[in-house]
Amino acid sequence: MLRGIATVNAYVEDPAAAAAWYAEVLGFEPYFTRTGPDGRTAYVEFRIGDHEQELGFIDRRFAPPALATGAADAPAGPIMHWHVDDLEGSLARLLELGATPLLPVTEHGPGFVTASVVDPFGNVLGIMTNAHYLERLGERAASA
Template sequence: MLRGIATVNLYVEDPDATAAWYAEVLGIEPYFHTAGPDGRNAYVEFRIGDLEQELGFVDRRFAPAGMAAPGDDAPNGGGAATAGPVIHWYVDDLAGSLARLLELGATPLDPITERGPGFVTASVVDPFGNALGIMTNVHYLEQVGARS
C-alpha cells in the first residue's frame, strides 16, 4: 500500500522564517509557496535530495485539530494529541487506503483534502499515537517515471 515518501510536512509558527533558514542550510530556495486566506504564506516547500522529495512547512494555524504543538497536551480542547511531522506516503488509492487504515484501528486526523491539482492528502493517528499521512501526488509519479 505505501509506495514511498511523497512529502514530509512540518507544522511551524512562521513558514517564511523557517524557509529562510532551510534555504541557507540546503543552499537552494523553495520552489513552491501558497498563501492562506489572509495573504500570508501558509505553505512553503522545497524539493531536496537525489529524488527531489518534498519537504514542506505548514503554518501551524492550519494543522489538523488533533495535532499538538511541541509542549502542548491537547489542542483545541480535546483528547489525546499527536505531535511531530506528518510524513505523507504515496498511495495509488487514497480513499481505499484510508478506509483500510481505519479498519485496522487508526483514528482520523485530517480528512481527504485536495491541496491543489494533483495533490490530495489524508492523515490518521496510528494505534500508537503517531501521525501517518497518505497522499496522491503527481510529483511522486513523475519522479518514479523518470527513473524507469
C-alpha cells in the same frame, strides 16, 4: 499500499521564517510558496535529496485540531506522507485496522491530495496521492 515517501510536512508558526532558515541550510530557495487568504505565507515546499522528495512547512493555524492542542498525549511532530495509488481505499483500510482519523481527505492543489490518521500506537501516518512522486517514478522508468 505504501509506495514511497512523497512529502514530509511540519506545522510552524512562521512558514516564511522556516523557508528562509531551510534555504540557508540547503543552499537554495523553496520551489513552491502559497499564501493564505490574508496574504501571509501559508505553505512553502522544497524538493531535496537524490529523489527530490518534498519537505513542506505549513502555517500552524491550518494544523488539525489534534495536533494544535499541544497536550502531552497529543500526536506531535512532522507528518510524513506516503504515496498511495488509492487514497480513499487506503484510508478506509487504515481505519478498518484500528487507526483513528486525524486529517480528512484534503486537496492541496491539482495532483496533491492528503489524509492522515493516528495509528493504534499514537503515531501520525500521512498518505497522499502525489503528482510529483509519480512524475519522478515515470522519469526513472523512462531512463532505465
